[in-house]
Amino acid sequence: MIRVLRVEAIPVPFRLTEGYRIAGHTYTSAENIVVKVDTSDGRTGFGCAAPAPEVTGEAPADALRALLDQLIPLLRMSDAGDPAGFARRAPEAAPAAPAARAACEMALLDLVGLRARVPLVRVLGIKRDRLPTSITLGIDEPGSTLERAKRQVAAGFRILKLKVGENWEEDVKTVRLLRQALGAGVLLRADANQGYSEEAARRFLAGLPPGSLELLEQPTAASDLQALRRLADEFELPIMADESVLGALDARRLVEARVADMVNIKLMKSGGIGEAMEIARVTQAAGIGAMIGCMDESRIGIAAALHFALAAANVERADLDGHLDLADDVASGGVLIADGHVLPLLDRDGLGVSVNL
Numbered sequence: 001m002i003r004v005l006r007v008e009a010i011p012v013p014f015r016l017t018e019g020y021r022i023a024g025h026t027y028t029s030a031e032n033i034v035v036k037v038d039t040s041d042g043r044t045g046f047g048c049a050a051p052a053p054e055v056t057g058e059a060p061a062d063a064l065r066a067l068l069d070q071l072i073p074l075l076r077m078s079d080a081g082d083p084a085g086f087a088r089r090a091p092e093a094a095p096a097a098p099a100a101r102a103a104c105e106m107a108l109l110d111l112v113g114l115r116a117r118v119p120l121v122r123v124l125g126i127k128r129d130r131l132p133t134s135i136t137l138g139i140d141e142p143g144s145t146l147e148r149a150k151r152q153v154a155a156g157f158r159i160l161k162l163k164v165g166e167n168w169e170e171d172v173k174t175v176r177l178l179r180q181a182l183g184a185g186v187l188l189r190a191d192a193n194q195g196y197s198e199e200a201a202r203r204f205l206a207g208l209p210p211g212s213l214e215l216l217e218q219p220t221a222a223s224d225l226q227a228l229r230r231l232a233d234e235f236e237l238p239i240m241a242d243e244s245v246l247g248a249l250d251a252r253r254l255v256e257a258r259v260a261d262m263v264n265i266k267l268m269k270s271g272g273i274g275e276a277m278e279i280a281r282v283t284q285a286a287g288i289g290a291m292i293g294c295m296d297e298s299r300i301g302i303a304a305a306l307h308f309a310l311a312a313a314n315v316e317r318a319d320l321d322g323h324l325d326l327a328d329d330v331a332s333g334g335v336l337i338a339d340g341h342v343l344p345l346l347d348r349d350g351l352g353v354s355v356n357l
Protein backbone atom coordinates (compact mmCIF):
# COMPACT_ATOMS: atom_id res chain seq x y z
CA MET A 1 0.00 0.00 0.00
CA ILE A 2 1.25 3.45 -0.88
CA ARG A 3 0.42 5.78 1.94
CA VAL A 4 -0.70 9.37 1.62
CA LEU A 5 1.66 11.32 3.85
CA ARG A 6 0.48 14.87 3.35
CA VAL A 7 -2.32 16.67 1.52
CA GLU A 8 -2.67 20.40 0.96
CA ALA A 9 -5.70 22.21 -0.48
CA ILE A 10 -4.52 25.54 -1.83
CA PRO A 11 -7.11 28.12 -3.01
CA VAL A 12 -5.81 29.90 -6.10
CA PRO A 13 -7.66 32.96 -7.44
CA PHE A 14 -7.02 33.59 -11.14
CA ARG A 15 -7.58 36.76 -13.10
CA LEU A 16 -8.97 36.25 -16.59
CA THR A 17 -7.08 38.07 -19.33
CA GLU A 18 -10.22 39.10 -21.20
CA GLY A 19 -13.22 38.01 -19.19
CA TYR A 20 -16.43 37.03 -20.94
CA ARG A 21 -20.19 36.84 -20.68
CA ILE A 22 -22.53 33.85 -20.95
CA ALA A 23 -26.32 33.77 -20.52
CA GLY A 24 -26.88 34.90 -16.95
CA HIS A 25 -23.23 35.46 -15.88
CA THR A 26 -20.18 37.62 -16.49
CA TYR A 27 -16.79 36.18 -15.58
CA THR A 28 -13.70 38.25 -14.80
CA SER A 29 -11.97 35.85 -12.42
CA ALA A 30 -11.92 32.18 -11.52
CA GLU A 31 -11.19 30.47 -8.23
CA ASN A 32 -9.54 27.06 -8.35
CA ILE A 33 -8.34 24.92 -5.46
CA VAL A 34 -5.15 22.98 -6.11
CA VAL A 35 -4.77 19.69 -4.25
CA LYS A 36 -1.20 18.55 -3.60
CA VAL A 37 -0.64 14.99 -2.41
CA ASP A 38 2.69 13.66 -1.10
CA THR A 39 3.02 9.88 -0.85
CA SER A 40 5.22 7.40 1.00
CA ASP A 41 7.14 6.53 -2.18
CA GLY A 42 8.49 10.08 -2.31
CA ARG A 43 6.27 11.41 -5.08
CA THR A 44 3.92 14.41 -5.34
CA GLY A 45 0.73 14.47 -7.40
CA PHE A 46 -1.49 17.42 -8.24
CA GLY A 47 -5.18 17.90 -8.92
CA CYS A 48 -7.37 20.95 -9.26
CA ALA A 49 -10.96 21.82 -8.47
CA ALA A 50 -12.77 24.49 -10.47
CA PRO A 51 -16.08 24.75 -8.62
CA ALA A 52 -18.97 26.50 -10.35
CA PRO A 53 -22.16 27.14 -8.39
CA GLU A 54 -24.19 27.76 -11.58
CA VAL A 55 -23.19 24.34 -12.94
CA THR A 56 -22.71 22.01 -9.98
CA GLY A 57 -24.17 23.99 -7.08
CA GLU A 58 -20.70 24.04 -5.49
CA ALA A 59 -19.10 27.40 -4.62
CA PRO A 60 -15.33 27.60 -3.99
CA ALA A 61 -15.93 27.87 -0.24
CA ASP A 62 -18.08 24.69 -0.36
CA ALA A 63 -15.37 22.82 -2.26
CA LEU A 64 -12.70 23.92 0.21
CA ARG A 65 -14.85 22.90 3.17
CA ALA A 66 -15.56 19.48 1.61
CA LEU A 67 -11.82 18.99 1.05
CA LEU A 68 -10.79 20.00 4.55
CA ASP A 69 -13.60 18.27 6.44
CA GLN A 70 -14.29 15.13 4.40
CA LEU A 71 -12.06 14.41 1.43
CA ILE A 72 -8.58 15.03 2.83
CA PRO A 73 -9.30 12.79 5.84
CA LEU A 74 -10.57 10.15 3.37
CA LEU A 75 -7.45 10.55 1.21
CA ARG A 76 -5.22 10.07 4.22
CA MET A 77 -6.90 6.73 4.94
CA SER A 78 -6.77 5.63 1.27
CA ASP A 79 -4.26 3.58 -0.70
CA ALA A 80 -2.69 6.14 -3.05
CA GLY A 81 -2.21 3.32 -5.55
CA ASP A 82 -5.97 2.79 -5.83
CA PRO A 83 -7.68 5.93 -7.21
CA ALA A 84 -10.78 3.88 -8.10
CA GLY A 85 -11.17 2.83 -4.48
CA PHE A 86 -11.04 6.47 -3.39
CA ALA A 87 -13.47 7.50 -6.12
CA ARG A 88 -15.95 4.84 -4.98
CA ARG A 89 -16.01 6.15 -1.42
CA ALA A 90 -15.80 9.88 -2.15
CA PRO A 91 -19.41 10.55 -3.28
CA GLU A 92 -20.77 9.39 0.05
CA ALA A 93 -18.28 11.56 1.93
CA ALA A 94 -18.89 14.71 -0.15
CA PRO A 95 -21.99 14.23 -2.32
CA ALA A 96 -22.42 17.90 -3.21
CA ALA A 97 -18.77 18.66 -4.06
CA PRO A 98 -17.94 16.99 -7.40
CA ALA A 99 -15.14 19.44 -8.27
CA ALA A 100 -13.43 18.79 -4.94
CA ARG A 101 -13.74 15.02 -5.49
CA ALA A 102 -12.35 15.36 -9.00
CA ALA A 103 -9.30 17.22 -7.68
CA CYS A 104 -8.44 14.43 -5.24
CA GLU A 105 -8.87 11.59 -7.75
CA MET A 106 -6.85 13.64 -10.29
CA ALA A 107 -3.89 13.90 -7.91
CA LEU A 108 -4.00 10.12 -7.27
CA LEU A 109 -4.14 9.41 -11.02
CA ASP A 110 -1.24 11.81 -11.64
CA LEU A 111 0.69 9.74 -9.07
CA VAL A 112 -0.25 6.46 -10.80
CA GLY A 113 1.26 7.79 -14.03
CA LEU A 114 4.35 9.11 -12.26
CA ARG A 115 4.89 5.75 -10.57
CA ALA A 116 4.41 3.82 -13.84
CA ARG A 117 6.65 6.37 -15.62
CA VAL A 118 4.08 6.89 -18.38
CA PRO A 119 1.64 9.68 -19.28
CA LEU A 120 -1.75 9.14 -17.63
CA VAL A 121 -3.47 8.44 -20.96
CA ARG A 122 -1.27 5.33 -21.36
CA VAL A 123 -2.57 4.04 -18.03
CA LEU A 124 -6.16 4.71 -19.13
CA GLY A 125 -5.66 3.22 -22.61
CA ILE A 126 -4.82 5.66 -25.38
CA LYS A 127 -7.29 5.79 -28.30
CA ARG A 128 -5.94 8.92 -30.06
CA ASP A 129 -3.19 11.45 -29.45
CA ARG A 130 -4.99 14.78 -30.03
CA LEU A 131 -8.39 16.37 -30.51
CA PRO A 132 -9.48 19.49 -32.35
CA THR A 133 -10.74 21.96 -29.75
CA SER A 134 -13.16 24.84 -29.90
CA ILE A 135 -12.37 28.20 -28.41
CA THR A 136 -15.14 30.13 -26.70
CA LEU A 137 -16.47 33.53 -27.71
CA GLY A 138 -18.56 35.18 -24.99
CA ILE A 139 -21.79 37.07 -25.64
CA ASP A 140 -21.07 40.45 -27.21
CA GLU A 141 -22.44 42.57 -30.02
CA PRO A 142 -22.07 40.90 -33.44
CA GLY A 143 -19.26 43.14 -34.76
CA SER A 144 -17.01 42.59 -31.73
CA THR A 145 -17.73 38.88 -31.83
CA LEU A 146 -16.70 38.72 -35.47
CA GLU A 147 -13.48 40.59 -34.73
CA ARG A 148 -12.63 38.18 -31.92
CA ALA A 149 -13.58 35.22 -34.13
CA LYS A 150 -11.18 36.35 -36.85
CA ARG A 151 -8.39 36.66 -34.31
CA GLN A 152 -8.94 33.08 -33.14
CA VAL A 153 -9.10 31.74 -36.68
CA ALA A 154 -5.83 33.56 -37.42
CA ALA A 155 -4.39 31.85 -34.32
CA GLY A 156 -5.21 28.45 -35.84
CA PHE A 157 -8.56 27.54 -34.28
CA ARG A 158 -11.06 25.95 -36.67
CA ILE A 159 -13.95 25.48 -34.20
CA LEU A 160 -15.55 28.43 -32.45
CA LYS A 161 -18.01 28.04 -29.61
CA LEU A 162 -20.42 30.96 -29.52
CA LYS A 163 -22.12 31.80 -26.26
CA VAL A 164 -25.78 32.60 -26.91
CA GLY A 165 -29.01 32.45 -24.92
CA GLU A 166 -29.82 36.03 -23.91
CA ASN A 167 -31.58 37.27 -27.06
CA TRP A 168 -32.37 34.81 -29.81
CA GLU A 169 -32.74 37.46 -32.52
CA GLU A 170 -29.30 38.93 -31.79
CA ASP A 171 -27.92 35.39 -31.62
CA VAL A 172 -29.28 34.54 -35.08
CA LYS A 173 -27.68 37.76 -36.42
CA THR A 174 -24.31 36.86 -34.89
CA VAL A 175 -24.36 33.29 -36.22
CA ARG A 176 -25.33 34.48 -39.72
CA LEU A 177 -22.64 37.17 -39.70
CA LEU A 178 -19.90 34.77 -38.61
CA ARG A 179 -21.10 32.03 -40.94
CA GLN A 180 -20.88 34.39 -43.92
CA ALA A 181 -17.59 36.00 -42.92
CA LEU A 182 -15.56 32.97 -41.88
CA GLY A 183 -16.07 30.51 -44.71
CA ALA A 184 -16.68 26.79 -44.76
CA GLY A 185 -13.38 25.82 -43.09
CA VAL A 186 -14.57 27.11 -39.73
CA LEU A 187 -17.05 25.13 -37.65
CA LEU A 188 -19.42 26.98 -35.31
CA ARG A 189 -21.02 25.45 -32.23
CA ALA A 190 -23.32 27.38 -29.89
CA ASP A 191 -23.97 27.20 -26.15
CA ALA A 192 -27.02 28.85 -24.57
CA ASN A 193 -26.19 27.84 -20.96
CA GLN A 194 -29.92 27.31 -20.21
CA GLY A 195 -30.68 30.88 -21.26
CA TYR A 196 -33.58 30.32 -23.66
CA SER A 197 -37.18 29.56 -22.96
CA GLU A 198 -38.31 26.57 -25.02
CA GLU A 199 -40.06 28.94 -27.44
CA ALA A 200 -36.99 31.21 -27.79
CA ALA A 201 -34.84 28.15 -28.49
CA ARG A 202 -37.32 27.10 -31.17
CA ARG A 203 -37.16 30.53 -32.79
CA PHE A 204 -33.36 30.60 -32.65
CA LEU A 205 -33.11 27.16 -34.27
CA ALA A 206 -35.75 27.96 -36.89
CA GLY A 207 -33.98 31.23 -37.73
CA LEU A 208 -30.71 29.58 -38.72
CA PRO A 209 -29.97 28.62 -42.32
CA PRO A 210 -29.29 24.85 -42.54
CA GLY A 211 -25.67 23.93 -41.85
CA SER A 212 -24.95 27.09 -39.82
CA LEU A 213 -24.02 25.27 -36.64
CA GLU A 214 -22.52 21.94 -35.63
CA LEU A 215 -24.60 21.67 -32.46
CA LEU A 216 -26.47 23.65 -29.80
CA GLU A 217 -25.56 23.11 -26.17
CA GLN A 218 -28.09 23.28 -23.34
CA PRO A 219 -30.64 25.64 -24.91
CA THR A 220 -33.09 25.41 -21.99
CA ALA A 221 -33.21 24.84 -18.21
CA ALA A 222 -31.15 21.91 -16.94
CA SER A 223 -34.07 20.40 -15.03
CA ASP A 224 -36.55 20.51 -17.92
CA LEU A 225 -35.55 17.34 -19.76
CA GLN A 226 -38.79 17.26 -21.70
CA ALA A 227 -38.10 20.65 -23.31
CA LEU A 228 -34.67 19.38 -24.40
CA ARG A 229 -36.24 16.22 -25.76
CA ARG A 230 -38.86 18.11 -27.77
CA LEU A 231 -36.18 20.38 -29.30
CA ALA A 232 -33.97 17.39 -30.12
CA ASP A 233 -36.99 15.70 -31.76
CA GLU A 234 -38.13 18.71 -33.76
CA PHE A 235 -34.81 19.92 -35.14
CA GLU A 236 -32.12 18.20 -37.12
CA LEU A 237 -29.35 20.18 -35.45
CA PRO A 238 -27.84 18.02 -32.67
CA ILE A 239 -28.80 19.18 -29.17
CA MET A 240 -26.11 18.66 -26.55
CA ALA A 241 -26.85 18.37 -22.82
CA ASP A 242 -24.36 20.06 -20.48
CA GLU A 243 -25.85 21.37 -17.23
CA SER A 244 -28.50 18.58 -17.39
CA VAL A 245 -25.85 15.86 -16.97
CA LEU A 246 -23.45 15.87 -14.04
CA GLY A 247 -22.73 12.19 -13.37
CA ALA A 248 -23.48 8.76 -14.81
CA LEU A 249 -26.92 8.60 -13.19
CA ASP A 250 -27.97 11.70 -15.15
CA ALA A 251 -26.45 10.20 -18.29
CA ARG A 252 -28.50 7.01 -17.85
CA ARG A 253 -31.68 9.07 -17.37
CA LEU A 254 -30.87 11.06 -20.49
CA VAL A 255 -30.18 7.97 -22.56
CA GLU A 256 -33.34 6.17 -21.43
CA ALA A 257 -35.57 9.10 -22.33
CA ARG A 258 -33.59 9.98 -25.51
CA VAL A 259 -33.43 13.55 -24.28
CA ALA A 260 -30.45 14.81 -26.28
CA ASP A 261 -28.19 13.83 -29.17
CA MET A 262 -24.91 14.52 -27.38
CA VAL A 263 -23.46 15.12 -23.94
CA ASN A 264 -20.81 17.52 -22.67
CA ILE A 265 -18.69 15.65 -20.08
CA LYS A 266 -16.72 17.69 -17.55
CA LEU A 267 -14.58 16.25 -14.76
CA MET A 268 -15.77 19.05 -12.46
CA LYS A 269 -19.36 17.89 -12.92
CA SER A 270 -18.75 14.14 -12.79
CA GLY A 271 -16.44 14.18 -9.78
CA GLY A 272 -13.51 12.72 -11.67
CA ILE A 273 -12.21 10.52 -14.45
CA GLY A 274 -13.68 7.21 -13.22
CA GLU A 275 -17.22 8.59 -13.32
CA ALA A 276 -16.53 10.40 -16.61
CA MET A 277 -15.51 7.03 -18.11
CA GLU A 278 -18.83 5.61 -16.94
CA ILE A 279 -20.71 8.47 -18.68
CA ALA A 280 -18.70 7.75 -21.83
CA ARG A 281 -19.63 4.04 -21.64
CA VAL A 282 -23.33 4.75 -21.04
CA THR A 283 -23.56 7.24 -23.90
CA GLN A 284 -21.47 5.17 -26.28
CA ALA A 285 -23.70 2.14 -25.74
CA ALA A 286 -26.68 4.29 -26.71
CA GLY A 287 -24.99 5.81 -29.75
CA ILE A 288 -24.89 9.25 -28.16
CA GLY A 289 -21.87 11.41 -28.95
CA ALA A 290 -19.76 13.08 -26.29
CA MET A 291 -17.58 16.14 -25.92
CA ILE A 292 -15.02 16.87 -23.23
CA GLY A 293 -15.59 20.31 -21.75
CA CYS A 294 -14.07 22.34 -18.96
CA MET A 295 -14.48 25.30 -16.64
CA ASP A 296 -12.00 28.16 -16.25
CA GLU A 297 -9.31 25.96 -14.82
CA SER A 298 -5.60 25.50 -14.43
CA ARG A 299 -3.63 23.39 -16.90
CA ILE A 300 -3.74 20.69 -14.22
CA GLY A 301 -7.46 20.14 -14.79
CA ILE A 302 -7.26 20.69 -18.54
CA ALA A 303 -4.52 18.05 -18.82
CA ALA A 304 -6.58 15.57 -16.79
CA ALA A 305 -9.64 16.22 -18.97
CA LEU A 306 -7.59 15.67 -22.11
CA HIS A 307 -5.97 12.43 -20.88
CA PHE A 308 -9.48 11.15 -20.10
CA ALA A 309 -10.87 12.20 -23.49
CA LEU A 310 -8.04 10.60 -25.44
CA ALA A 311 -8.82 7.32 -23.71
CA ALA A 312 -12.62 7.41 -24.15
CA ALA A 313 -13.72 6.00 -27.50
CA ASN A 314 -16.78 8.18 -28.08
CA VAL A 315 -15.34 11.49 -26.90
CA GLU A 316 -14.61 12.85 -30.33
CA ARG A 317 -15.11 16.53 -29.57
CA ALA A 318 -13.22 18.84 -27.26
CA ASP A 319 -13.83 22.25 -25.77
CA LEU A 320 -10.64 22.55 -23.75
CA ASP A 321 -9.77 26.23 -23.73
CA GLY A 322 -10.30 27.07 -20.04
CA HIS A 323 -6.60 27.53 -19.26
CA LEU A 324 -5.94 29.94 -22.11
CA ASP A 325 -7.77 32.77 -20.41
CA LEU A 326 -5.91 32.61 -17.08
CA ALA A 327 -3.52 35.52 -16.56
CA ASP A 328 -1.50 33.73 -13.90
CA ASP A 329 -1.73 29.93 -14.01
CA VAL A 330 0.26 28.18 -11.28
CA ALA A 331 0.99 25.26 -13.62
CA SER A 332 2.93 24.92 -16.84
CA GLY A 333 3.06 22.06 -19.35
CA GLY A 334 0.22 19.54 -19.32
CA VAL A 335 -1.21 20.38 -22.72
CA LEU A 336 -0.14 21.98 -25.97
CA ILE A 337 -2.33 23.80 -28.44
CA ALA A 338 -1.18 23.48 -32.04
CA ASP A 339 -3.14 24.09 -35.23
CA GLY A 340 -6.41 24.23 -33.33
CA HIS A 341 -5.74 20.85 -31.70
CA VAL A 342 -5.12 20.11 -28.05
CA LEU A 343 -2.33 17.59 -27.38
CA PRO A 344 -1.01 15.96 -24.20
CA LEU A 345 2.70 15.89 -23.42
CA LEU A 346 3.38 12.24 -24.21
CA ASP A 347 7.03 12.53 -23.22
CA ARG A 348 6.09 13.41 -19.63
CA ASP A 349 4.74 11.14 -16.92
CA GLY A 350 1.37 11.46 -15.17
CA LEU A 351 -0.46 14.65 -16.11
CA GLY A 352 2.78 16.17 -17.40
CA VAL A 353 2.32 19.40 -15.45
CA SER A 354 4.86 21.39 -13.45
CA VAL A 355 3.21 23.21 -10.59
CA ASN A 356 4.71 26.20 -8.87
CA LEU A 357 3.19 25.81 -5.39
Ligand SMILES: [Mg+2]
Pocket: 191, 193, 217, 218, 242, 243, 264
Ligand atom coordinates in the same frame (compact mmCIF):
# COMPACT_ATOMS: atom_id res chain seq x y z
MG1 LIG B 1 -21.90 24.43 -21.80
